[in-house]
Amino acid sequence: MPKVHERIVHLTLAFFTPLVIPLLSLTMWEVFAGVLNNPTILPRATQVFSVIMAPFHDLVGFGSMFTNLIMSLARVFSGFLMASAIGIPLGIFMGYSHNANRLFSGTVAFVRCIPPLAWVPLVLAWCGMNSLGNILGVEPGPYYSFFNNIKISMIVVIFIGSFYPVLVSSMHGVKQVPKTFIDASLVLGASKRNIFIQVLLPASLPNILSGMRIGLGVAWTCLVSAEMLPGTPSGLGYLITHAFSVGRTDIVIAGMFCIGLTGVCFDCIFKFFETQKNINWQKDVK
Amino acid sequence: MKKVIHSFIVPCLIPMLIFLIWSVLSPMIDNNMILPPPHRVYAIISDPFSPLIAMGSLFQNFIISFIRVGVAYIISGSCGIILGIAIGYSYRMDRLFSGFLEIFRPLPPMAWVPLMLAWTGILSLANVLHVSGGPLYPYIDRIKISMLFIIFIGGFFPVLTSTIRGVRSTPKTFIDAARVLGAKEQDIFFKVLLPSAAPGIVNGLRISLALSWSCLIAAEMLPGSVSGVGYLIIHAYNMARIDVVISGMICIGATGALMDWLFHQWEERCFAWARRVR
Numbered sequence: 001m002p003k004v005h006e007r008i009v010h011l012t013l014a015f016f017t018p019l020v021i022p023l024l025s026l027t028m029w030e031v032f033a034g035v036l037n038n039p040t041i042l043p044r045a046t047q048v049f050s051v052i053m054a055p056f057h058d059l060v061g062f063g064s065m066f067t068n069l070i071m072s073l074a075r076v077f078s079g080f081l082m083a084s085a086i087g088i089p090l091g092i093f094m095g096y097s098h099n100a101n102r103l104f105s106g107t108v109a110f111v112r113c114i115p116p117l118a119w120v121p122l123v124l125a126w127c128g129m130n131s132l133g134n135i136l137g138v139e140p141g142p143y144y145s146f147f148n149n150i151k152i153s154m155i156v157v158i159f160i161g162s163f164y165p166v167l168v169s170s171m172h173g174v175k176q177v178p179k180t181f182i183d184a185s186l187v188l189g190a191s192k193r194n195i196f197i198q199v200l201l202p203a204s205l206p207n208i209l210s211g212m213r214i215g216l217g218v219a220w221t222c223l224v225s226a227e228m229l230p231g232t233p234s235g236l237g238y239l240i241t242h243a244f245s246v247g248r249t250d251i252v253i254a255g256m257f258c259i260g261l262t263g264v265c266f267d268c269i270f271k272f273f274e275t276q277k278n279i280n281w282q283k284d285v286k
Numbered sequence: 287m288k289k290v291i292h293s294f295i296v297p298c299l300i301p302m303l304i305f306l307i308w309s310v311l312s313p314m315i316d317n318n319m320i321l322p323p324p325h326r327v328y329a330i331i332s333d334p335f336s337p338l339i340a341m342g343s344l345f346q347n348f349i350i351s352f353i354r355v356g357v358a359y360i361i362s363g364s365c366g367i368i369l370g371i372a373i374g375y376s377y378r379m380d381r382l383f384s385g386f387l388e389i390f391r392p393l394p395p396m397a398w399v400p401l402m403l404a405w406t407g408i409l410s411l412a413n414v415l416h417v418s419g420g421p422l423y424p425y426i427d428r429i430k431i432s433m434l435f436i437i438f439i440g441g442f443f444p445v446l447t448s449t450i451r452g453v454r455s456t457p458k459t460f461i462d463a464a465r466v467l468g469a470k471e472q473d474i475f476f477k478v479l480l481p482s483a484a485p486g487i488v489n490g491l492r493i494s495l496a497l498s499w500s501c502l503i504a505a506e507m508l509p510g511s512v513s514g515v516g517y518l519i520i521h522a523y524n525m526a527r528i529d530v531v532i533s534g535m536i537c538i539g540a541t542g543a544l545m546d547w548l549f550h551q552w553e554e555r556c557f558a559w560a561r562r563v564r
Binding site: 099106121 | 292293296297298299300301304319320378381382383384385386389390392393394395396397398399400401403404405499500503504507508509516519520522523526528531532534535538539540542543546
């Protein structure tokens with residue numbers, strides 16, 4: 001039976017081809033690391049693996065991978081929630097009303113062109129070392145050091161990064177709602193409020209969610225770069241820069257892995273919500 | 287009259303309001319380290335050739351940033367297009383590369399910085415090209431390999447994704463029709479696939495240019511860089527010259543907007559057919 005045989009060959013090929021390059025790179029990594037024998041330039045893969053496998057272990061005196069991750073997550077979510085809280089209503093408003101769109105769109109379009117990181121010097125000059133701890137008046141204690149590490153300047157930079165994706169997709173979401181839906185509900189006697197809550201919001205929800213997904217991705221990117229700037233004493237971005245300056249490249253690579261994995265997790269969570277049937281009902285309609 | 291108000295005056299309201307608040311607040315705060323008056327910022331922008339705090343003029347720093355972005359953008363664009371076409375065209379290439387490249391996509395470009403610094407250090411393009419003198423040396427020497435790589439990473443993935451999508455979205459009917467009419471594989475590739483993928487590719491190039499520009503700013507702000515607009519603003523902050531910071535930010539934003547606009551014009555002119563087809 002040559003046909004079955006061919007199929008087996010084909011299937012094995014299909015299964016193994018995606019693994020060729022990663023495996024090749026891993027082998028090259030190990031070989032090079034052995035040849036170079038300099039862990040500052042290229043540590044062994046096993047070294048990196050052991051750092052990843054021990055996330056609660058203290059690393060070079062600045063906390064474990066896990067505590068730094070928690071710190072970064074707290075920062076990202078405080079900035080991201082603020083951006084969503086302002087971006088979604090403003091976006092809906094801009095999509096809903098022509099005048100609001102005219103009023104804001106020019107300004108938004110220009111300010112959007114300034115990369116979030118370019119705001120850092122100005123935000124530092126304005127907010128300085130103020131932290132969430134100062135603003136909320138948290139008493140010195142176990143929580144204080146946690147809140148004190150969430151600097152306002154960092155939250156503002158993350159806010160700026162994630163604000164525009166959220167705003168723009170909420171706006172598009174509302175704009176894309178077919179006029180027939182609104183007219184139909186008007187004819188059936190819906191009030192303005194009904195239309196807003198029962199027609200506009202559900203119809204634009206998939207777009208808003210995908211905007212939030214993109215926004216969170218940008219927020220994560222901004223956070224990592226914001227943490228790499230001088231003045232931060234914790235976080236994953238700080239971890240990898242600091243590990244670089246003390247010559248621990250294994251921690252650098254492990255930290256990069258952790259950053260990438262967290263980004264993938266964020267993406268997966270939002271994608272899960274986006275594909276839920278009661279949110280993405282339009283999929284069945286189209 | 288009503289139209290004029292709506293289309294010209296309404297969009298200007300918020301910028302005017304911001305400007306008004308700025309001009310009122312700055313004499314009240316009366317602290318140039320927090321909010322300098324608008325005319326000082328204007329004075330810097332209107333005179334881009336005069337040196338600022340001993341780190342070159344606004345113009346010079348822009349030129350250096352442009353060269354960095356340009357070099358990295360050309361590399362990331364050509365790699366992205368070539369790989370994207372290969373992956374979009376051939377199933378084998380897709381299986382071979384996609385999984386591997388997907389590992390690196392979620393990594394923020396800036397997360398590469400420490401590793402790149404460990405590998406390439408302060409190696410510059412001048413070292414790699416063996417230039418060691420001449421009038422161009424100071425420019426080429428400031429283009430660090432680590433910085434190029436970060437901009438490359440930032441610009442590579444958007445081009446790759448949209449090229450793959452562009453090639454794959456070519457309607458099968460086009461290819462079949464060309465084949466029926468006796469086209470060779472080569473003809474199909476150059477005369478059907480490429481033109482049909484072009485609008486998608488150009489769109490990816492545009493996104494990638496914006497991302498490259500913002501990665502450049504971030505990369506220049508890190509310790510170790512000695513020139514460029516990103517360096518200019520972070521250094522001006524350290525010297526408490528907020529007027530320079532604000533004018534730098536305005537120029538960065540304006541440059542980004544201008545590049546995007548030019549690209550958009552070109553896109554409109556050359557690929558307007560793509561919109562008409564749909």
